[in-house]
Amino acid sequence: MNKLSEEILVKTPVFNVVSKKFENQSFSPVGLNCNDWVMICVKDTKNDRWLLVEQTRWGIEGKTIEFPCGTVEPSEVERYGRFFARFVAAERELKEETGLKLNNDVHLIELATFNPNPAYFNNTMTIFYVEVPDLEYKVSFDASNLTLDKDEDCKPFLTSSGDYDPLYEVRKSGLGLAAYGLLSARNYL
Numbered sequence: 001m002n003k004l005s006e007e008i009l010v011k012t013p014v015f016n017v018v019s020k021k022f023e024n025q026s027f028s029p030v031g032l033n034c035n036d037w038v039m040i041c042v043k044d045t046k047n048d049r050w051l052l053v054e055q056t057r058w059g060i061e062g063k064t065i066e067f068p069c070g071t072v073e074p075s076e077v078e079r080y081g082r083f084f085a086r087f088v089a090a091e092r093e094l095k096e097e098t099g100l101k102l103n104n105d106v107h108l109i110e111l112a113t114f115n116p117n118p119a120y121f122n123n124t125m126t127i128f129y130v131e132v133p134d135l136e137y138k139v140s141f142d143a144s145n146l147t148l149d150k151d152e153d154c155k156p157f158l159t160s161s162g163d164y165d166p167l168y169e170v171r172k173s174g175l176g177l178a179a180y181g182l183l184s185a186r187n188y189l
Helices: 074-098 174-186
Strands: 003-011 015-022 030-034 037-044 049-057 062-066 069-071 109-114 125-131 154-160
Touching (some): 069 074, 074 109
Antiparallel strands (some): 037 049, 049 062, 049 154, 109 125
């Protein structure tokens, strides 16, 4: 495929709506150019719990329960390259939304990187997994201690299968379902 041109139709802080022209194509497909996304599945190995966040999501006009997640900043891609920027963004988003700073002895494991909707989106979603013992002593449950974006509403909490199925709410969304499937498959790898 040889792209001849790309025109921004609508520019927003979150994505750009673009029209593209390709060689030997009579139509101009419209799509969304977005930053890459990251999701971090954090498990407390000592207490068998998961770190989740309750967050307002304006697209559905309500709150969701999900794993910490966010976008890769263009400055991170420029500095580290697209591959390593995902790891940097995952650690940054985890710290911003939960106060959790990963130590040198704890490493993110990349479960998968995929395009959430290649028909319209140009970006990728990377799902990470990390095990951290004693999360309750490392997470900030006081929102005033978090470094959230100015319009972001996020409350971290820990849950275990003893309370309820920790992944029930996460399975409601497509990306949450992808994370759940990957975590389930990880047990067999």
